[in-house]
Amino acid sequence: MNAPRGLGLLFCLIAVGGRYAAEVLFAAGDAWQRGLEVFVVAMSALVVFRFSAGDPPRRPWTVLLLSLAVVPLIRISTWQGWSLAGIQLQNILLILGNIFFAGSIIGFGRVLGSSELLSERTGGARARAVLVIGSLALAGLAFIAYNVVELASRGMPSTGDAWAGAITSGVSTLSDAIVFAGGLYLVWILRPIAGGSIALPYLLMAFGGAAFLVVDVWLVASHKTAQTDLTDTPAKLIGALAFSCFAAAALIQATLLAPKAPRVSGPNARAVRRA
Known part of the structure; x- marks a missing residue:
């Protein structure tokens, strides 16, 4: 159960570099x-679909899939x-997608917390994990605080769509902070297992959540709501990084789940080599 080291980083570099090159050379970044x-x-x-129907991890991966599948609908x-009842449909979909997004990382935590993988971890080890990740999660809380203060400084929303936009921003920031902190927590408790390979997808999810948090602040600072409203190149590249992190996490998880060819030894091995 191993994944090639550097596969996630390589994919992210290709994804973000390709986004920049497509924008600069062909004006096709979008x-x-x-x-x-x-x-x-x-x-x-x-x-x-690589998980069997009864495999516990299949459920949180399905929830994550639903949250990501909402994005093309938002576009x-x-x-x-x-719009629906005077509210842009993108806001409704963003709220729904972010609820699924946060729910997926909570689901991963529940599944892994009750699995045999962590049966040998002591209560002290888990307490240290909560302490370390909790301190790192303060960065996520700082992002949330900034966005709340910035939104409040603009006064009370005056229309249903304005309210929806404010709620969307708050839900998105909270959801991304949960994914960031939850991903780091899972990395901390899984890192000693199988040489850390099992933790790699969650490390990438944590990085992706952090990138989405940066986009959340960028949106609020720019007085905008959805990523589709951002037009500056740095923000677009950060958005590309966020999606590439989750794509890389899925790629590594699929690699970990890929069926392996049976090892052949003895006379049969010699026959295979001759063939």
């Missing part, structure tokens, strides 16, 4: 981004300008 968003959905679906609704 097309690259749409492809990346579809790819992460496809990779997550692959992971879901379409924004492009078409769809």
